[in-house]
Every structure is written in structure tokens, then in C-alpha cells.
Amino acid sequence: MKNIIFLAVQGAGKGTFAKKLKEKYHYAHISTGDILRERAAVEDELGTKIKNMIDNGIFVPNDIIYEAIEYKITQPECEKGYILDGFPRNLEQAKGYDEILNKLGKELGVVINLTIPNELLKQRIIGRRICRDCGAIYNIYNDEFKPKVDGVCDKCGGKLYQREDDNEEAMNTRVKTYFEVTEPIIDYYKEKGVLKTVDSSSNPETVFKEIEKILESDDVNN
Ligand code: AP5
Ligand code: MG
Secondary structure: OOOEEEEEOOOOOHHHHHHHHHHHHOOEEEEHHHHHHHHHOOOOHHHHHHHHHHHOOOOOOHHHHHHHHHHHHOOHHHOOOEEEEOOOOOHHHHHHHHHHHHHHOOOOOEEEEEEOOHHHHHHHHHOEEEEOOOOOEEEOOOOOOOOOOOOEOOOOOOEEEOOOOOOHHHHHHHHHHHHHHHOHHHHHHHHOOOEEEEEOOOOHHHHHHHHHHHHHOHHHHO
């Protein structure tokens, strides 16, 4: 299997479909947002600094991200391939990642750009709920993703919570930042010939099938 990068604006479904791929194919899932939220929960100086940044939708410095990525992709569970969710996020990180790959002798793989119209983002972000225990992702405004019991995880019975940055103000900052600094890396990967696009506004089953089709295609596997 080739490594996968999920590239998309906030709320497009990077986490949702990375988790589905992990469940079905046991790919390793590396979410820089999850790594940072975990680190932010440690109430020391660095944890507090990271918490303030992510709660406001501001990027965390590259050196922290590179260290986490290099550590994660060299773990045994990533040997057969992994999914990057939330990294790279700007041109500097895309180039920094190329250097890390060169150093480790690893392949870039395929970049999947999940697209979604702006008007759907608010519902996706404000309606999102996450399980505190297993990390499953729900949405209270979507029948496909609504928990069966309000506030309770269908999978493990854990309590659902809303992310601190899932408010309108942080959402606007994150979306603005995406279009300013993340979107330009689409061209970077297009020029490398590794970019695929999936419309993430369709129903989840269709989106997942499209992703699977890409992963099964010859140009991704050869
Ligand atoms: P991160 O956690 O990565 O957040 P994000 O990029 O804002 O992305 P989201 O997690 O909001 O969206 P998603 O695409 O995963 O959507 P999801 O699958 O949940 O990063 C958080 C912060 O950490 C950043 O702002 C930054 O501060 C920092 N950070 C992270 N990486 C960094 C880096 N590399 N450098 C510097 N700083 C970094 O889906 C959203 C909702 O939609 C869910 O409710 C879901 O149920 C629903 N949904 C999904 N797909 C569908 C569908 N097809 N139909 C209907 N509903 C759907
Ligand atoms: Mg996510």
C-alpha cells in the first residue's frame, strides 16, 4: 500500500475517512491535530502554548510538527503504509516533509484532496461531536453520523464532547488560513503527479467508495 495524505479544508472529512480506512484496512492513521490535542492536555508550558494556538485555529510551529511526524512514521505500525491527516499544511511543511522522506528513504505516496463547498462547512464543524474515549467522530446535523443516544458514543458508550476550536470564530480563522496557505500545496502535488480529488459533499458511503477506487487503481499501486 502507498502512503496517503488527506488534504482538505477543516470539516471536509479527513478524520472521518482516515478512521474508516484504518478500521477496514488497518492503515496507520496519523492526525497532527489529535497529536497536538493530546500534548495540549498536559498542563505544562508547552501544553498550554499549544492549547492556546489550536483553540484559536492558529498553526503550531513547524519544528514541533516535524518532530512528531518523524517519530510517528518510523514506528512499526507505519511500515506497511500510513495516512497523514492534517499534515502538510503549507508549502514549507510540504517541502519539509519531502526532506524527511528523503532522509528516511520513504515514498511520498498518493495525495487525496477532499473537496467540499464552503456553505457546508459550518454544519460540519459546529455539529461535530467526538468520543472522549475512542475518538469516534459524529455529527448532530447529519443522520448518517448522529449518535443513537444524545451525547453517547455508539461504539464504546463514551461521552461525546465538542472541540474547543469548533466555534464560529476559530472556524473562520481556520478556513481563512486554509485558503491562504494550505490550498497552494494542491498545485505542488499536482505538479508531482500524485494528486487525486474526491468530492466530499456526497453521502459518506459514496465518498468512501471513491477513496477505495483510488487506492485500488493501478497508478497508485505501481
Ligand atoms: P485538525 O484537528 O487537523 O483540524 P482541522 O484541519 O481543522 O480539520 P478537522 O479535524 O476540523 O476536519 P476533518 O477534515 O478531520 O473533518 P472530520 O472528519 O472531523 O487541526 C486542529 C488544529 O491543530 C489546527 O487548527 C492547528 O492549530 C493545529 N495543527 C494541526 N496540524 C497542524 C500542522 N500540520 N501544522 C501546524 N498546526 C497544525 O468531519 C467533520 C464533520 O463532518 C464531522 O462531524 C463528520 O461527522 C462530518 N462529515 C464528514 N464527512 C461527511 C460526509 N461525507 N457527509 C456528511 N457529514 C460528514
Ligand atoms: Mg480532523
